[in-house]
Amino acid sequence: MPTIKSSYLGNLRTTSSHIQSGKTIISDAPVDNNGKGEAFSPTDLVASALGSCMVTIMGIVAERNNVSLDGLDWEVTKIMDSNPRKIGEIVIDFHWEDPVSDPAMIQKLKNAARTCPVALSLDPSVKQTINFNF
Structure with a gap:
């Protein structure tokens, strides 16, 4: 059984949900690698x-x-x-x-x-x- 379910949101951003708890995090590419740097890379x-x-x-x-x-x-x-x-x-x-x-x-x-x-x-x-x- 998977631990995490993730999706691509576009613009070099992803979302990941911890299946057991339902908690969600977002990742973003850093500014020095074409991203916005608005979340953890x-x-x-x-x-x-x-x-x-x-x-x-x-x-x-x-x-x-x-x-x-x-x-x-x-x-x-x-x-x-x-x-x-x-x-x-x-x-x-x-x-x-x-x-x-x-x-x-x-x-x-x-x-x-x-x-x-x-x-x-x-x-x-x-x-x-x-x-x-x-």
Whole structure:
């Protein structure tokens, strides 16, 4: 059974619906690739997925260990390569206002992030620069 149903809307824009939840997203080609840049580009979604996946896996580990991730946020920078046009690097900067004080737990969370399914699915040529600012 499909997970997502998508349609082309014209003008380099797509819509995708998550079948189970009914939630919808729109993607738009970026301005530097003939689009309007009015929504996430497909490569933006890949970069965003990496950060979200990392935090989801960190959240699973945190819940198992009764640790709160409250105050954790992150910024994603996507760097494109050309010839061929593709994602060259994804930089994720994590910030945590009040991190857990246990160094072993911090390391466990970092390890969990680096082994999330999206991180493991990206081609090795896509550099993943992950900065844990905590």
